[in-house]
Amino acid sequence: xxxxxxxxxxxxxxxxxxxxxxxxxxxxxxxxxxxxxxxxxxxxxxxxxxxxxxxxxxxxxxxxxxxxxxxxxxxxxxxxxxxxxxxxxxxxxxxxxxxxxxxxxxxxxxxxxxxxxxxxxxxxxxxxxxxxxxxxxxxxxxxxxxxxxxxxxxxxxxxxxxxxxxxxxxxxxxxxxxxxxxxxxxxxxxxxxxxxxxxxxxxxxx
Amino acid sequence: xxxxxxxxxxxxxxxxxxxxxxxxxxxxxxxxxxxxxxxxxxxxxxxxxxxxxxxxxxxxxxxxxxxxxxxxxxxxxxxxxxxxxxxxxxxxxxxxxxxxxxxxxxxxxxxxxxxxxxxxxxxxxxxxxxxxxxxxxxxxxxxxxxxxxxxxxxxxxxxxxxxxxxxxxxxxxxxxxxxxxxxxxxxxxxxxxxxxxxxxxxxxxx
Numbered sequence: 001x002x003x004x005x006x007x008x009x010x011x012x013x014x015x016x017x018x019x020x021x022x023x024x025x026x027x028x029x030x031x032x033x034x035x036x037x038x039x040x041x042x043x044x045x046x047x048x049x050x051x052x053x054x055x056x057x058x059x060x061x062x063x064x065x066x067x068x069x070x071x072x073x074x075x076x077x078x079x080x081x082x083x084x085x086x087x088x089x090x091x092x093x094x095x096x097x098x099x100x101x102x103x104x105x106x107x108x109x110x111x112x113x114x115x116x117x118x119x120x121x122x123x124x125x126x127x128x129x130x131x132x133x134x135x136x137x138x139x140x141x142x143x144x145x146x147x148x149x150x151x152x153x154x155x156x157x158x159x160x161x162x163x164x165x166x167x168x169x170x171x172x173x174x175x176x177x178x179x180x181x182x183x184x185x186x187x188x189x190x191x192x193x194x195x196x197x198x199x200x201x202x203x204x205x206x
Numbered sequence: 207x208x209x210x211x212x213x214x215x216x217x218x219x220x221x222x223x224x225x226x227x228x229x230x231x232x233x234x235x236x237x238x239x240x241x242x243x244x245x246x247x248x249x250x251x252x253x254x255x256x257x258x259x260x261x262x263x264x265x266x267x268x269x270x271x272x273x274x275x276x277x278x279x280x281x282x283x284x285x286x287x288x289x290x291x292x293x294x295x296x297x298x299x300x301x302x303x304x305x306x307x308x309x310x311x312x313x314x315x316x317x318x319x320x321x322x323x324x325x326x327x328x329x330x331x332x333x334x335x336x337x338x339x340x341x342x343x344x345x346x347x348x349x350x351x352x353x354x355x356x357x358x359x360x361x362x363x364x365x366x367x368x369x370x371x372x373x374x375x376x377x378x379x380x381x382x383x384x385x386x387x388x389x390x391x392x393x394x395x396x397x398x399x400x401x402x403x404x405x406x407x408x409x410x411x412x
Contacts, residue, residue: 008349035375037350037352037353037356038353038356038357049353049357050350051349051350051353052347052348052349052350054348055347055348055349055350058345058346058347058359059353059357059359062322062345062359064357064358064359116268139264139268140264141258141261141264142258142260142261143214143257143258143261144243144256144257144258144261146243147243147244147255147257147265150243150244151244151255151265151270152270153264153265153268153270169241
């Protein structure tokens with residue numbers, strides 16, 4: 001039986017809808033009283049695990065799920081050993097560098113050396129600042145990264161921006177877009193090679 | 207002005223109540239319509255930042271907050287450079303090793319070498335298994351760690367257990383308690399030395 005790892009959070013509803021188009025019904029997850037973390041499609045042909053977005057590639061990499069849906073941002077940060085199959089188009093957002101509007105910085109190159117950069121995406125932030133040869137201190141945070149510049153702990157943040165409302169509400173502005181992210185269909189490489197017919201058919205339906 | 211870093215999540219309400227006893231009112235955070243991440247006490251003598259539990263020691267370590275409230279579990283996992291002042295008593299839980307009931311394992315020593323251990327507390331898990339000289343593979347997860355043994359991805363988990371209901375609901379049993387955790391009052395070491403009078407007075411009130 002094919003198992004999907006589906007991400008909680010912003011990509012969740014679109015992921016369920018997408019699989020419905022391919023004849024797989026996991027809408028029981030949408031029921032607010034649902035407490036189950038794994039359910040089987042009513043046709044009995046597929047199963048889904050409901051996990052944190054960052055955990056989707058883990059379940060796929062270890063083969064507990066043969067396929068998964070996850071944002072490009074997670075794949076770039078974690079670089080898991082999974083096959084990237086299709087850009088699903090939804091969940092569009094961008095990985096950006098933002099600073100306090102009052103700081104006057106207009107480009108990452110304006111940041112002084114040894115600036116502090118707060119981010120949930122430490123690998124991504126490190127890679128970018130290495131690429132422009134600017135030595136910075138990365139401060140790993142788990143949430144509300146916008147507090148970094150507000151409290152004066154960090155000169156800038158590297159974070160995922162969707163509508164830009166959170167930045168605006170907190171007096172921050174984007175000074176650079178590192179990349180655009182959308183939801184991706186990923187697969188366990190070996191499962192994909194062994195069951196390429198089934199996977200191919202499913203991708204067509206999607 | 208003294209700034210407190212307060213943790214979202216399970217310690218949140220008790221933290222607000224505790225500071226109220228010391229005459230500091232941050233109950234505006236409890237208002238469900240509140241979107242602010244930092245507020246000032248009505249007396250104007252203290253400020254509070256509302257952040258993820260894991261980020262509390264970061265704000266304190268960097269001196270953006272002079273004091274913070276956080277679980278012992280976070281302090282053990284991150285080993286931040288902060289002064290631990292008081293065991294606040296609330297938020298009691300334990301860091302445990304759990305396995306599927308059906309597995310038959312009754313002690314960590316029953317686990318076969320090179321078992322997979324799923325955990326949000328990778329440093330804590332690594333330290334423990336090193337201490338018993340059992341080579342294991344730690345699988346870092348962000349949430350729903352109980353899915354590890356359920357899906358067969360991991361033989362065991364290392365996770366925080368409060369009532370034990372989640373474990374029971376998922377057919378898991380505890381086979382070892384690594385330590386007990388409660389909420390702690392922490393401080394920025396230098397601020398603490400410089401303002402020991404103010405801090406001491408506050409600790410007395412608490």
